[in-house]
Each structure stands twice: as C-alpha cells, then as structure tokens.
Amino acid sequence: MLCFLWLVLGLIAAAPLLWFVNKLSNNLAHLVLGVSLVVAAILYLVFALVMGDLTWVFIEVVGLPIYGFFYWLSYRYSIVWLSVGWFLHPVWDVLLHLCGPGNEVVPAWYSVACVSFDIALGVYILYRFRRIPENA
Numbered sequence: 195m196l197c198f199l200w201l202v203l204g205l206i207a208a209a210p211l212l213w214f215v216n217k218l219s220n221n222l223a224h225l226v227l228g229v230s231l232v233v234a235a236i237l238y239l240v241f242a243l244v245m246g247d248l249t250w251v252f253i254e255v256v257g258l259p260i261y262g263f264f265y266w267l268s269y270r271y272s273i274v275w276l277s278v279g280w281f282l283h284p285v286w287d288v289l290l291h292l293c294g295p296g297n298e299v300v301p302a303w304y305s306v307a308c309v310s311f312d313i314a315l316g317v318y319i320l321y322r323f324r325r326i327p328e329n330a
Contacts, residue, residue: 196318203243204310212318220323224273227319230267231279234312235261238291241300250299273323280316284309 210282211230215223242250266280290296292305 196303197306200306203303204312205314207307208311208314209286212314216322217320218243221317223322224268224276227280227315228276230315231265231272231276232258234283234308235286238300247299250296253290253296254262263321273319277316277319280312280319282317283312287312305322 213227213228218226235254238257239251239254242254261279261283264275264282267275287308288294288304291300292302297305302324
C-alpha cells in the first residue's frame with residue numbers, strides 16, 4: 195500500500211511540470227523536458243553528495259552524460275529519444291537505488307515516486323509529439 199502511495203506521489207509531482215510544458219511551444223517544451231531529464235539525474239548526485247559517499251558521487255556523475263546523451267539524440271534525430279531517456283530512468287531508480295547497492299543513498303520513497311514521474315513524462319512526450327515530423 196505504501197508503495198502505491200509513493201507512485202501516486204510521483205504522478206502528483208509530475209503534474210505541475212506537465213501543466214507548465216503543456217502551455218509552451220513545442221520547441222520550448224522540448225527544451226524544458228530535456229533539461230528536466232538531466233536535472234532528474236542531478237538530483238541523484240545531490241543525494242550522494244549529502245550522504246558524503248564519494249563512490250556514489252562518481253556513479254551518479256556517470257548518469258549525467260548518459261541522460262544528456264538522450265537529450266542530445268532527441269535534438270539530433272527524434273524527440274522519441276527523449277521519451278526513451280525518461281523511460282530508461284526508472285531502470286536507474288529501481289536497479290541501482292531501490293533494489294540495488296544504492297538503496298542507502300536514496301530513500302525508497304523517492305526511487306518509487308521517480309518511477310511514476312519518469313513514466314508520466316515519457317508518455318506525455320510520446321503523446322504530445324506524436325504527429326510532428328522528424329525534422330521539425
């Protein structure tokens with residue numbers, strides 16, 4: 195039951211961002227959603243810094259170029275790559291932090307909430323940009 199509440203928390207947290215980007219032009223929405231993906235990775239770095247765990251600081255720093263790469267791909271090739279980045283971010287949340295060795299670095303509630311947050315953004319991107327040509 196608690197896990198379900200954390201998933202709902204992630205959807206509630208996504209709502210203001212989705213409301214905001216829904217009011218933006220496609221180009222600005224793309225920018226905000228891409229920067230938000232990188233910020234999502236930065237938040238894990240902040241958790242590691244607060245814990246003072248240098249090993250996890252390094253691991254979280256590795257995530258920044260990974261998610262930045264999906265953002266770059268979305269500009270270079272297709273916005274679909276940005277949704278892929280958002281859909282892959284829960285893998286980071288679950289495998290590294292919820293069920294993996296980083297479970298002491300990031301609180302469980304945060305990792306679970308991020309899963310629904312990330313999926314909501316990935317779905318939104320696919321829905322919003324479904325009819326835009328690849329070169330737009």
